[in-house]
Amino acid sequence: xxxxxxxxxxxxxxxxxxxxxxxxxxxxxxxxxxxxxxxxxxxxxxxxxxxxxxxxxxxxxxxxxxxxxxxxxxxxxxxxx
Amino acid sequence: xxxxxxxxxxxxxxxxxxxxxxxxxxxxxxxxxxxxxxxxxxxxxxxxxxxxxxxxxxxxxxxxxxxxxxxxxxxxxxxxxxxxxxxxxxxxxxxxxxxxxxxxxxxxxxxxxxxxxxxxxxxxxxxxxxxxxxxxxxxxxxxxxxxxxxxxxxxxxxxxxxx
Ligand SMILES: [Zn+2]
Numbered sequence: 001x002x003x004x005x006x007x008x009x010x011x012x013x014x015x016x017x018x019x020x021x022x023x024x025x026x027x028x029x030x031x032x033x034x035x036x037x038x039x040x041x042x043x044x045x046x047x048x049x050x051x052x053x054x055x056x057x058x059x060x061x062x063x064x065x066x067x068x069x070x071x072x073x074x075x076x077x078x079x080x081x
Numbered sequence: 082x083x084x085x086x087x088x089x090x091x092x093x094x095x096x097x098x099x100x101x102x103x104x105x106x107x108x109x110x111x112x113x114x115x116x117x118x119x120x121x122x123x124x125x126x127x128x129x130x131x132x133x134x135x136x137x138x139x140x141x142x143x144x145x146x147x148x149x150x151x152x153x154x155x156x157x158x159x160x161x162x163x164x165x166x167x168x169x170x171x172x173x174x175x176x177x178x179x180x181x182x183x184x185x186x187x188x189x190x191x192x193x194x195x196x197x198x199x200x201x202x203x204x205x206x207x208x209x210x211x212x213x214x215x216x217x218x219x220x221x222x223x224x225x226x227x228x229x230x231x232x233x234x235x236x237x238x239x240x241x242x243x244x
Binding site: 008012013015059060 | 137207
């Protein structure tokens, strides 16, 4: 069972949350190549290791927050509000 | 019913959704003699009014239905500074009481939230998952009050009949 640290409610069960996907790097400049644009737009960030991702406490307080979660161990390394 | 509990669908409650800057919300509620709860996910009370702190800048005020007109007059006129917004949402929620010696056991079935006294205080109030949907949980002296969106009320009542 995964629990997630909501900045308002504290540690809560994962079933209260909706995953908002990995945080993306900033939108690239208009001068990028087609393949760089497609990479940014469609290729999910999916490392074996820590991924920075957004979560929504949909069934709780409604807060959006960002954490770093290890995709293999589910260890949560960082909460930045 | 195998559990030593009593569940009851409650009459309509006057319910107001309050969002805004903490200081502005405090000012708005002070004429009611109501202080903001000091801890997150807890309540404060004044007479028959319960104020739940449910999100960073979000509160829910619950009172008996007969107080709705008076409370609406006091709370709903817009704050011209846009620091505090109050919306009447009495029709959104249906409240149920769950009381009795095994009320905690029912909450353990309904919700992933740990509602034992050590984790969920006497004045606790929070949104969590209830039977798979979003709902408000409030501790009461002999159990809990829950509030869910009213379109799910018959479904939740049916679950209680099966418990
Ligand atoms: Zn939360």
